[in-house]
Structure formats: structure tokens, C-alpha cells
Amino acid sequence: MRLGFIGTGTITKAVVTGICRFGVPFDRISLSPRNANTAAELATLDERIRVCASNQEVLETSDVVCLAVVPQIAAEVLGELEFDSRHHVVSFIAGISLAELRRLVPQVNRVARAVPLPAVAEGKGSTAICPADEVAKAIFSTLGEAVEVDDECKFDALSAVTATMASFYAVLETQAAWLLEQGLDYSAARAFLSGYCVGLANDAARTGQPFSVMVTQCMTPGGINEQMHTELSRRGAYGLYKDALDGVLKRVRGAA
Structure with a gap:
């Protein structure tokens, strides 16, 4: 070739x-x-x-x-x-x-x-x-x-999802800043969060399970993962992501 x-x-x-x-x-x-x-x-x-x-x-x-x-x-x-x-x-x-x-x-x-x-x-x-x-x-x-x-409608949707890179790192930066408030230095916070994300990504690639199943598996009843997920859901955090993706998709399709 x-x-x-x-x-x-x-x-x-x-x-x-x-x-x-x-x-x-x-x-x-x-x-x-x-x-x-x-x-x-x-x-x-x-x-x-x-x-x-x-x-x-x-x-x-x-x-x-x-x-x-x-x-x-x-x-x-x-x-x-x-x-x-x-x-x-x-x-x-x-x-x-x-x-x-x-x-x-x-x-x-x-x-x-x-x-x-x-x-x-x-x-x-x-x-x-x-x-x-x-x-x-x-x-x-x-x-x-x-x-x-x-078809290109599906392709455009996948393209729109790639707009989440900056927000992904922004979430990590928010967590790192919070860890700084708890007394950690930035290098330790960044190292921990980077390795933590690698582990989560590895599980996602390895298991092939629906993400909804993985959400449930991470949550012990009454545990801290359930607390965080419930709080973010109550505040509509995940819905904001969907709304933002809808806006990006409109832009992608308008440019095509």
C-alpha cells in the first residue's frame, strides 16, 4: 500500500x-x-x-x-x-x-x-x-x-461526541483543584487522577458491558458512589451533557 x-x-x-x-x-x-x-x-x-x-x-x-x-x-x-x-x-x-x-x-x-x-x-x-x-x-x-x-447522520453524531475532550479534562481539573483544597499538591493529585482514569477506561474496554450496568455495579447501596451519582443526577448534571451534545450536533450538521 x-x-x-x-x-x-x-x-x-x-x-x-x-x-x-x-x-x-x-x-x-x-x-x-x-x-x-x-x-x-x-x-x-x-x-x-x-x-x-x-x-x-x-x-x-x-x-x-x-x-x-x-x-x-x-x-x-x-x-x-x-x-x-x-x-x-x-x-x-x-x-x-x-x-x-x-x-x-x-x-x-x-x-x-x-x-x-x-x-x-x-x-x-x-x-x-x-x-x-x-x-x-x-x-x-x-x-x-x-x-x-x-450513513453520515450517525457519523456526525460520533463526530459530535469528540467535542467532549476539553470537558473531560475540565472535570479532572475540578477534582484536582478540590484535592488541593484538601492539602494535596498538584503533582500528587494529577498522578492519582490519571491512574484512576486509566483503570476506569480499561474496565470499559475489557468488559464490553453496557455503561448502565457498570454504573450500577460501581454503587454499593448507601455507599459513596451512589451518593455522588444521586447528587449529580438530582442536579441535572448528566442532562446538561446531553443538551450540550445536541448543540454541537446541530453545528456539525450545519457545517456539513
């Missing part, structure tokens, strides 16, 4: 790093010259990785082309390139629908969208793919969890 990346930012760096670390088979990886420092860094990972002189050279030396530019310049960048029918395009571009992608690269027969997250560099990411795509699945199932969906 000859892979090419148009755009060399955070997600390209994570994907290429994961490919090299976890043995995704490839014959060559061609990188866009944009963001020269990142491209040069990635080229040191494997002798089969090359930084091209132009985006067009990426196309000429690739069969599978990953699009990783920001949406604001997508039309301009893609409009300057000459694709052909042999190219298999996997787009990481937020807010650019399959219909719009096909309009921008009409020569291409196979187009899919994917939302890889930075943790794919560590083989722990979740990647949504639409529609089902054997090439994208082969890559991202090696780099974590690959979830294929059959």
Missing part, C-alpha cells in the same frame, strides 16, 4: 506514528511539504517515508490518499490537485460531507470519511469511518477501535 497525506498536522503525525509503531503494512508513505518540521520529523521514523516537494507529488506517488487539511482551505487545496480514478481517498476533514468531497474530487471512485483522534499514535484511539471502507478499517483497527457506520 502506498499511502499519501495531504496536510501534515497533529492528526497526520498521530496516524503516521501509529502506523510505524504498530506495524500497519505499507510500501511507501508520501507526506505533504506543508508543516515542514513535522514532515521532517516523521520522515525519520522509517526509510519508506518521504517528504514530497508538492501536494501533487503526493498524489503521483500514492494510491491511498488521506486528506488532513483544515476545512477552511480544503476547497482551495483540493482544487489545485489532479486526482485520478486509481486514488482511494480517506478524508479527515471536519464538516466536509461525502457529497462535497465527491464534488471536489470528481475523478475519484472511492471516498470515505474518518475521524482519527490523537491517541491512535499510542494504538488506543477510536476512529469513526463512513461508509464502511476496507482500507480505512485495516489501518485504524490496528491503531485502536475502528467503528464503521453506514
Whole structure:
């Protein structure tokens, strides 16, 4: 497989790093010259990785082309390139629908969208793919969890859920700040909370149980987990999350 990346930012760096670390088979990886420092860094990972002189050279030396530019310049960048029918395009571009992608690269027969997250560099990411795509699945199932969906409404919903990263860390920061008030220093609080989250995530991945079942299993009747869950439920904390996700989904679908 000859892979090419148009755009060399955070997600390209994570994907290429994961490919090299976890043995995704490839014959060559061609990188866009944009963001020269990142491209040069990635080229040191494997002798089969090359930084091209132009985006067009990426196309000429690739069969599978990953699009990783920001949406604001997508039309301009893609409009300057000459694709052909042999190219298999996997787009990481937020807010650019399959219909719009096909309009921008009409020569291409196979187009899919994917939302890889930075943790794919560590083989722990979740990647949504639409529609089902054997090439994208082969890559991202090696780099974590690959979830294929059959229409863009479902894909948009999965994309919306990725908006919870900042709020996840904000909850941890709130807990860390509370621990500081109890006399701990920040490094100890952060270390404890990081390990605590790893344990919870491991249980979620390991058991495959519905989250509702895991909620119940964590709560001893009259215990402190039940107290916390009951208090947050009473105050509508979880409902606020749903409302916020509804707002994000409207924005995602409005941009598509």
C-alpha cells in the first residue's frame, strides 16, 4: 500500500506514528511539504517515508490518499490537485460531507470519511469511518477501535461526541483543584487522577458491558458512589451533557 497525506498536522503525525509503531503494512508513505518540521520529523521514523516537494507529488506517488487539511482551505487545496480514478481517498476533514468531497474530487471512485483522534499514535484511539471502507478499517483497527457506520447522520453524531475532550479534562481539573483544597499538591493529585482514569477506561474496554450496568455495579447501596451519582443526577448534571451534545450536533450538521 502506498499511502499519501495531504496536510501534515497533529492528526497526520498521530496516524503516521501509529502506523510505524504498530506495524500497519505499507510500501511507501508520501507526506505533504506543508508543516515542514513535522514532515521532517516523521520522515525519520522509517526509510519508506518521504517528504514530497508538492501536494501533487503526493498524489503521483500514492494510491491511498488521506486528506488532513483544515476545512477552511480544503476547497482551495483540493482544487489545485489532479486526482485520478486509481486514488482511494480517506478524508479527515471536519464538516466536509461525502457529497462535497465527491464534488471536489470528481475523478475519484472511492471516498470515505474518518475521524482519527490523537491517541491512535499510542494504538488506543477510536476512529469513526463512513461508509464502511476496507482500507480505512485495516489501518485504524490496528491503531485502536475502528467503528464503521453506514450513513453520515450517525457519523456526525460520533463526530459530535469528540467535542467532549476539553470537558473531560475540565472535570479532572475540578477534582484536582478540590484535592488541593484538601492539602494535596498538584503533582500528587494529577498522578492519582490519571491512574484512576486509566483503570476506569480499561474496565470499559475489557468488559464490553453496557455503561448502565457498570454504573450500577460501581454503587454499593448507601455507599459513596451512589451518593455522588444521586447528587449529580438530582442536579441535572448528566442532562446538561446531553443538551450540550445536541448543540454541537446541530453545528456539525450545519457545517456539513
